[in-house]
Amino acid sequence: MSFTDIFIRRPVFATVLSLIILLVGLRSYFTLPTRLFPKIDASVITISTHYAGADAALMEGFVTTPIENALGGIDGIDYITSSSTINQSTITVYFQLGYNIDAAASDVNSKVNSVRYLLPDGIDDPVISKTDPNAQPSMYLSFRGDSLSPEKITDYLNRSIQPQIQTLPGVGTAQVWGLEYAMRVWLNPQLMAARNITPADINRTLTNQTLQAPGGQLKTNLQEFSVKTFSEASTAEQFDNLVLRQSDGQLTKIRDVGKADLGSKVTDISVWINGKVGDVIAITPSSTANPLDISTEVKRAFSTLIAALPKTVQAQVMWDNSTFIDExxxxxxxxxxxxxxxxxxxxxxxxxxxxxxxxxxxxxxxxxxxxxxxxxxxxxxxxxxxxxxxxxxxxxxxxxxxxxxxxxxxxxxxxxxxxxxxxxxxxxxxxxxxxxxxxxxxxxxxxxxxxxxxxxxxxxxxxxxxxxxxxxxxxxxxxxxxxxxxxMLPHTATESAITKKIDEIFNKILLYYEELLHKVLKNRKKVLGVIPVVLTLSAIIYYFIPSELAPLEDGGYILTPILAPTSSNVEYTQKYSKELEKIYSTIPEAENYIIVNGQGSSGIAPNTGISFLVLKPWSERKRTVDEIIADLFPKFMAIPGIIAFPVNPPSLPGAGSGAPIQIEIQTLGSYDKLNEVAQKIMVEAQKNRKLFNIRIEPRLDQPQLNININREKAGALGVSTSDIGYAVNLGLGQPRAGYFSIEGRSYYVIPQLYPEFSNKPETLNYLYLSTASGALVPLGNIVTVDEAVVPQSYNHFQQLRSMEITASMVHGYTLNQALTYFKTIINNIAPDVQIDYAGQARLFFQTGGQMGATFIFAIIFIFLVLAAQFESFRDPFIVLFTIPLSVFGALLAMLLTGCTMNIYSEIGLVTLVGLISKHGILMVEFANQLQETGKSIEEAIVASATVRLRPILMTTAAMVLGTFPLALASGAGAVSRQQIGWVIIGGMTVGTIFTLFVVPTIYTYIATKKSSSI
CATH class of the missing domain: 1.20.1640.10 (Multidrug efflux transporter AcrB transmembrane domain)
Structure with a gap:
C-alpha cells in the first residue's frame, strides 16, 4: 500500500487532517502582528557630548577623537561616523545587522568611560543611547493656539498630553517638537562694568542660588517632620532679586544690571503648521508594535485629550503612516x-x-x-x-x-x-x-x-x-x-458541452504539439544552437537593464530639505521658507504641511530646515508622488535665498532618510586639501543633468571669530583661562547656569547679554575680569579678535577626516548608474583618494553580490535535491537547462516594461528557478518511468512530453494569470509588486515555451536507458 492509498481509503482521516491545518492556521492568523515590513534588528549606538561654548575644532580634537579611538576595538562594528560642531560632538556607531544591541551598548559604555578623564573639565557627561534607524515617526499630531505662546503650548503638551500618549501600548517615543521654557537672564555689560560685576560673578550667583539643597528630617519624641529648604529661585522676580555682590553695605542684584525673563530654551527653531506657528508630537512605535493598533489607540486617546485642551488650541492628526500600511x-x-x-x-x-x-x-x-x-x-x-x-x-x-x-x-x-x-x-x-x-x-x-x-x-x-x-x-x-x-464522475457519465469542447480543443493542441515535437527532435542540433543565442541575448539585455537597491514607492508624502547660506540665522531661513507655503497652496493634492526652520537632517542649524508635505489619499488624487515632485521642483528652484529640493523618501527600511547617493571622501590630511578634491568632483557632477541636489558636507564657509588670548598678560595679571572662556561665552553665546523648576519640572537658566550687545565683537571690551589683586581688567585688554572661515563641522568616517558628497537622481536614473558615474569622475580627478559609502549606496554594494551568490546556490541546491530524488547526476542537468531560458524571458519582460534590477526583481528571478524546474521534473520523471516499460529514450520523452503537456500548460497559465494582478497593481506599495510580477510572467511564459522543446531535446542527449548513477 502506497502513502496515498492510506488517505484515499480513509476519507475521514484525510478530511480531519486538512481541517486541523485550517483551524490551527486560522488561530495563528489572528494572533500574528501586522506591520509594513519584517522587523529588522539594526543596532546603532549614538554618543552625544555637549560642551557649551566650544568651537567645532575643539570638539573634534578634545572630545570626538579620544572617544573614537577608544571605540575602535569593539566587535561587530560595520562603520563609525562622527560630527563635531559648535557645542556638540555626535558619534554614531553602526553595528552589523542582527548584532546584539544590549551587548553593543555595554561595550560602548565601558569604552567611553575608560577615556572620560581625557575630556575637558566642565564638559557634560557623554550621553550614550541605543537608537533604531528604522524607528521613524508613524504619526504627527499638531497643536496650534492663536492666543497662547508656543512655549505655553509646549509646556502644556509636555505636562499633560505627551505622558498620556507615551504610555499607550506599543508607543516607543512621543517627542514634542516645540519651544520649551527657560529662564533668560538678560544682562547689560555697561551696567555690569559700572558696578564692577564680572561674568564669573554672574555664573557663581546663578549656579549657587539655583541649587536644590536637601533639608533632611526632624525627629521629636512623638513626631517626625520632613524638612524642605526653599533655596532655589523659580520666578523671574526671584531671579531679579538674586544678589551678585555686596560692597560697602550696598547690594548689587540681577535687576541692577539686567532682567530675568521666562522665555524659550531655543531661539533658533520655529515650527509652522499649515501656515501658523505650532507644536508637533511625533509618535514612533516600539520595534515590536503593530502600527495599525498604535494608530487606533492614539486616535482613541486623542479624541479624549482634545476635549480637555484649552478652547483656543486647535489639534489634529497631521499625518498617519498606518494609512499607507493599511492601504x-x-x-x-x-x-x-x-x-x-x-x-x-x-x-x-x-x-x-x-x-x-x-x-x-x-x-x-x-x-x-x-x-x-x-x-x-x-x-x-x-x-x-x-x-x-x-x-x-x-x-x-x-x-x-x-x-x-x-x-x-x-x-x-x-x-x-x-x-x-x-x-x-x-x-x-x-x-x-x-x-x-x-x-x-x-x-x-x-x-x-x-x-x-x-x-x-x-x-x-x-x-x-x-x-x-x-x-x-x-x-x-x-x-x-x-x-x-x-x-469526479466516471467516464460513462455524461460530460457537459463545455467539457467536451475544451477536450476537443486541447486534443487538437496535443496533436499539433506532438507533430511539432517530432520535427524538432529530427533537428536537434539546430535546437541546441538556439541555447547559446538565447544566452547571448540575455547578457545583452541584462546590460541595458538599470540597477538600484529598491524602487521608490508612493508613500503619500514629500520631504523637502531646506538650505540657506551658511551664516544665515533662523529668521532668514523662515523668511524664505514661507515661499514654500505659497507653492503648496497651488498643489491640489496637498492636504497638510509642516515646516521646521532651524532643524535639518543633521541636527539643529539655523540655516537649515525641513518641510513635510502630506498628500491626499491615493484614491482622491490622479498624480503620483513623482509627478507632483516634477511639478514642485522648478517652482522650488525659483525661490531666491534658499535651496529646496523636494524628494520622495526611500521606502525600504534600513535605507535611511538621506540622499540616495552618499559618497565619503577620506583623508589623513587637512580639510582644505580634501575640499579641493570634493569641489572638483562636484563641479564635474553638476554637468550631469540627471543629478540634482549635489552637496558637499561639511561646508567650509562658516564665519568664525577667533579669540586669541595673550597668555603672558593673563598670567601676569592672574586671570585664569577658564574665567576668560566663560566671559567670552557669556558675551557672545548662551551658557547654561543651572536649573530652576516650575511645578515639578526643571528648566535651564541661561544668562546672556542683550541682543544689541551680543551681536558685535566690540562687546568684549565691556566685560571685565578679576585679577589676582582684586582689580578689574577689561576682557578686551587680554584678548584680540580676528575673523576666519572654517568648516561648519568636522566630520569623520571610519575615524578618518571626511567630506561627504550627496546627490539625488531624476526619475528614471538609477542608483547604479549614478554611482558608476561618480566612480568614473572620481577616478579621473583623484585616482588616489580613499572613498567609502553610506546610506543607500552602502546597502546597494553590500546586497549586490549576495543575490548573485544566492541565485547560484539555489541552482546548486536544486541540482543536489534532484540528484538525490532521481538517483542520477545526469537527469538534474536536463531540468536545469530550463533555467537560463526562463531567465531570458524574465529579462525581456523587465526591459519592455521598464523594470530595474533590484532586490524585488532578483527575488523574482530566484523564485523563477524553482517554478520553471517543475516542468522539467514532470517530463523527466515520467519519461524515466516509460523507459522502464521498454520504450526507447526518444519514444519515452515524446510520450512523456505529450502526456504532461496539459498539466504543464495548466500550471503555467495558473501561475502567469495569477501573477498578473501583481504586475498590474496600483495604489500604495504597488511598484515593488509590479517588479516581481513582470519577472514571473515573462520568465514563465517564455521559459515554458522553450521547455516544451528544449527539455525533450536535451533528454535525448543526456538521459541514459536506466536512471542510474553515473
Whole structure:
C-alpha cells in the first residue's frame, strides 16, 4: 500500500487532517502582528557630548577623537561616523545587522568611560543611547493656539498630553517638537562694568542660588517632620532679586544690571503648521508594535485629550503612516483575491468541470491559512513581504493538486472508475509531487540564510513561501486524491458541452504539439544552437537593464530639505521658507504641511530646515508622488535665498532618510586639501543633468571669530583661562547656569547679554575680569579678535577626516548608474583618494553580490535535491537547462516594461528557478518511468512530453494569470509588486515555451536507458 492509498481509503482521516491545518492556521492568523515590513534588528549606538561654548575644532580634537579611538576595538562594528560642531560632538556607531544591541551598548559604555578623564573639565557627561534607524515617526499630531505662546503650548503638551500618549501600548517615543521654557537672564555689560560685576560673578550667583539643597528630617519624641529648604529661585522676580555682590553695605542684584525673563530654551527653531506657528508630537512605535493598533489607540486617546485642551488650541492628526500600511496590505489582500479568481478561472478552463474545479481550489485556502502556523512558530509577522509571498504561492500551491487531478482525470478518461483512477494516478505521480515540492522549497533555502538587509527582509518571504509549497504538496498527496475518488464522475457519465469542447480543443493542441515535437527532435542540433543565442541575448539585455537597491514607492508624502547660506540665522531661513507655503497652496493634492526652520537632517542649524508635505489619499488624487515632485521642483528652484529640493523618501527600511547617493571622501590630511578634491568632483557632477541636489558636507564657509588670548598678560595679571572662556561665552553665546523648576519640572537658566550687545565683537571690551589683586581688567585688554572661515563641522568616517558628497537622481536614473558615474569622475580627478559609502549606496554594494551568490546556490541546491530524488547526476542537468531560458524571458519582460534590477526583481528571478524546474521534473520523471516499460529514450520523452503537456500548460497559465494582478497593481506599495510580477510572467511564459522543446531535446542527449548513477 502506497502513502496515498492510506488517505484515499480513509476519507475521514484525510478530511480531519486538512481541517486541523485550517483551524490551527486560522488561530495563528489572528494572533500574528501586522506591520509594513519584517522587523529588522539594526543596532546603532549614538554618543552625544555637549560642551557649551566650544568651537567645532575643539570638539573634534578634545572630545570626538579620544572617544573614537577608544571605540575602535569593539566587535561587530560595520562603520563609525562622527560630527563635531559648535557645542556638540555626535558619534554614531553602526553595528552589523542582527548584532546584539544590549551587548553593543555595554561595550560602548565601558569604552567611553575608560577615556572620560581625557575630556575637558566642565564638559557634560557623554550621553550614550541605543537608537533604531528604522524607528521613524508613524504619526504627527499638531497643536496650534492663536492666543497662547508656543512655549505655553509646549509646556502644556509636555505636562499633560505627551505622558498620556507615551504610555499607550506599543508607543516607543512621543517627542514634542516645540519651544520649551527657560529662564533668560538678560544682562547689560555697561551696567555690569559700572558696578564692577564680572561674568564669573554672574555664573557663581546663578549656579549657587539655583541649587536644590536637601533639608533632611526632624525627629521629636512623638513626631517626625520632613524638612524642605526653599533655596532655589523659580520666578523671574526671584531671579531679579538674586544678589551678585555686596560692597560697602550696598547690594548689587540681577535687576541692577539686567532682567530675568521666562522665555524659550531655543531661539533658533520655529515650527509652522499649515501656515501658523505650532507644536508637533511625533509618535514612533516600539520595534515590536503593530502600527495599525498604535494608530487606533492614539486616535482613541486623542479624541479624549482634545476635549480637555484649552478652547483656543486647535489639534489634529497631521499625518498617519498606518494609512499607507493599511492601504498597502489592503491592496495585497485584494491582489490575493484577484489572483485566486484568475487561478480558478484557468483551472476551470482546462478541466471544464465545476466538480473537478473544487479539488485544486481547496488547496489555496488550506495552504495560505495553514502556513500562518509556521509563521507563528517562527515569530514572523503579517506584512507586505509575507503577503507578497502568499500572492505568489497562489499560483504555486495549486500546481501539485492540478498535476494529481489531471493525472487521475486521464485515467478516468481511459475507462477506470474514480477510485481505481485515484489509487493508480496518485501512486504514479507521488514521486513527481515530492520532487517538485522539495525542489521549489530548496530554492528558498539560500534566501532564508542570507544576512544583512536582504536576509532580514526576505527570510520571512522565503520560509513563508516554502512553507506554503510544502503544505500544498502534503494536501496534494492526502486530500486531493481522496477528493478525486469522491468528486469526479466516471467516464460513462455524461460530460457537459463545455467539457467536451475544451477536450476537443486541447486534443487538437496535443496533436499539433506532438507533430511539432517530432520535427524538432529530427533537428536537434539546430535546437541546441538556439541555447547559446538565447544566452547571448540575455547578457545583452541584462546590460541595458538599470540597477538600484529598491524602487521608490508612493508613500503619500514629500520631504523637502531646506538650505540657506551658511551664516544665515533662523529668521532668514523662515523668511524664505514661507515661499514654500505659497507653492503648496497651488498643489491640489496637498492636504497638510509642516515646516521646521532651524532643524535639518543633521541636527539643529539655523540655516537649515525641513518641510513635510502630506498628500491626499491615493484614491482622491490622479498624480503620483513623482509627478507632483516634477511639478514642485522648478517652482522650488525659483525661490531666491534658499535651496529646496523636494524628494520622495526611500521606502525600504534600513535605507535611511538621506540622499540616495552618499559618497565619503577620506583623508589623513587637512580639510582644505580634501575640499579641493570634493569641489572638483562636484563641479564635474553638476554637468550631469540627471543629478540634482549635489552637496558637499561639511561646508567650509562658516564665519568664525577667533579669540586669541595673550597668555603672558593673563598670567601676569592672574586671570585664569577658564574665567576668560566663560566671559567670552557669556558675551557672545548662551551658557547654561543651572536649573530652576516650575511645578515639578526643571528648566535651564541661561544668562546672556542683550541682543544689541551680543551681536558685535566690540562687546568684549565691556566685560571685565578679576585679577589676582582684586582689580578689574577689561576682557578686551587680554584678548584680540580676528575673523576666519572654517568648516561648519568636522566630520569623520571610519575615524578618518571626511567630506561627504550627496546627490539625488531624476526619475528614471538609477542608483547604479549614478554611482558608476561618480566612480568614473572620481577616478579621473583623484585616482588616489580613499572613498567609502553610506546610506543607500552602502546597502546597494553590500546586497549586490549576495543575490548573485544566492541565485547560484539555489541552482546548486536544486541540482543536489534532484540528484538525490532521481538517483542520477545526469537527469538534474536536463531540468536545469530550463533555467537560463526562463531567465531570458524574465529579462525581456523587465526591459519592455521598464523594470530595474533590484532586490524585488532578483527575488523574482530566484523564485523563477524553482517554478520553471517543475516542468522539467514532470517530463523527466515520467519519461524515466516509460523507459522502464521498454520504450526507447526518444519514444519515452515524446510520450512523456505529450502526456504532461496539459498539466504543464495548466500550471503555467495558473501561475502567469495569477501573477498578473501583481504586475498590474496600483495604489500604495504597488511598484515593488509590479517588479516581481513582470519577472514571473515573462520568465514563465517564455521559459515554458522553450521547455516544451528544449527539455525533450536535451533528454535525448543526456538521459541514459536506466536512471542510474553515473
Amino acid at each position: 498597502s496590505i489592503k491592496e495585497v489582500k485584494k491582489t490575493i483575491l484577484e489572483a485566486t479568481l484568475c487561478v480558478i478561472f484557468v483551472v476551470f478552463l482546462f478541466l471544464g468541470s465545476w466538480r473537478t474545479l473544487i479539488i485544486p481550489t481547496v488547496t489555496i485556502p488550506l495552504s495560505l491559512i495553514g502556513v500562518c502556523t509556521i509563521m507563528f512558530i517562527l515569530g514572523y509577522t503579517l506584512n507586505t513581504i509575507t503577503f507578497l509571498s502568499m500572492v505568489l504561492a497562489i499560483g504555486m500551491v495549486v500546481d501539485d493538486a492540478i498535476v494529481v487531478t489531471e493525472n487521475i482525470h486521464r485515467h478516468i478518461a481511459e475507462g477506470k472508475t474514480p477510485l481505481e483512477a485515484s489509487l493508480l494516478g496518485a501512486k504514479e505521480i507521488q514521486f513527481a509531487i515530492i520532487a517538485m515540492t522539495f525542489t521549489l522549497a530548496a530554492v528558498y533555502a539560500p534566501i532564508g540564510f542570507l544576512t544583512g538587509l536582504i536576509g532580514s527582509l526576505f527570510k520571512e518571504f522565503a520560509f513563508t513561501l516554502a512553507g506554503s509549497v510544502i503544505i500544498s504538496g502534503f494536501i496534494a498527496l492526502t486530500l486531493s486524491p481522496m477528493m478525486c475518488s469522491k468528486v
